[in-house]
Amino acid sequence: MTQIYKVLSVLLEYPGKELVENWDEMRKLISELPDLNEEDKSRLNGFIEWASALSLTQFQAKYVDSFDMTAENSLYLTYHLFDEQDRERGPALIQLSELYKSTGFEIGDGELPDYLPLILEYVFTMDDASSAREFLQQTAQAADIIASNLEKNASPYAPLVRIVEHHGLLADIAA
Numbered sequence: 443m444t445q446i447y448k449v450l451s452v453l454l455e456y457p458g459k460e461l462v463e464n465w466d467e468m469r470k471l472i473s474e475l476p477d478l479n480e481e482d483k484s485r486l487n488g489f490i491e492w493a494s495a496l497s498l499t500q501f502q503a504k505y506v507d508s509f510d511m512t513a514e515n516s517l518y519l520t521y522h523l524f525d526e527q528d529r530e531r532g533p534a535l536i537q538l539s540e541l542y543k544s545t546g547f548e549i550g551d552g553e554l555p556d557y558l559p560l561i562l563e564y565v566f567t568m569d570d571a572s573s574a575r576e577f578l579q580q581t582a583q584a585a586d587i588i589a590s591n592l593e594k595n596a597s598p599y600a601p602l603v604r605i606v607e608h609h610g611l612l613a614d615i616a617a
Contacts, residue, residue, distance in 0.1 A: 444566050444574050445471070446478055446609070451562035453489060453602055454517065457501045465494045482608070485601035492598045508599050514591040515599075517558040519584035558585075558606065575609060582610030 449472060452461060461468075472478075472486045493501055509515050516522070524531040538555040542548075547564050549555055561581060568574040585607035592600035 444568060444571060445475055446482075446605070447562045447566040447574065447578075449475070449486065450602060450606055451559045451566060453486070453493075454562065454599070455559040457493070457498065457505055459498060462494070462498050462501060465490055482605050485605060489598055489602055504598075508592070508595075508597050512591075512595075515588055515595075515597070517588070518554055519556045519558060519561070519581055521556075522584040522587045558588075558603075562606065578606070578610040580610070582607050585610060 449468070452468075455461075468490060469487060472483055472490075475483070496504065509517055513521070520531045520534050524534065535555055539549065542555060542564060545564075545567075547567060549560065553560055555561075558581070561578075565574045565578050568577065585603050589600050589603040589607055592603060
């Protein structure tokens, strides 16, 4: 079940040449994901159809426009949970960094620990699907905010973030 988190991490990361050269492999991987409902598979494939129709440069420009130029769509989750000047944001980032370190998970240079693709990559490394969902549950509120903002602009990224939110909310149901 954690394979979906890797797929989402890759699709929500800044797009590179390797991704656009491997759309067919991504489609195949999605079709083979166990425990992923048909609606989510359709959402993922819809995103791939949209993205694969773009050149790499166009795809990158859409990404930058969606996430880097519009603060309300930021993939840095604490941005949505705390005021920008909130004193709790820094400790939350430190706590998340310490959690990663304690499990041996490496953060790339210059990346903040609350970056959604990084969180999804971390969740992918977790051995237990229920633990992964419980961890992801903490992202559901921010994912809902981001998805709602993306939906206002009819962004093709909105369904991807809704899948993240949905998987976080599944932990509530399982609890």
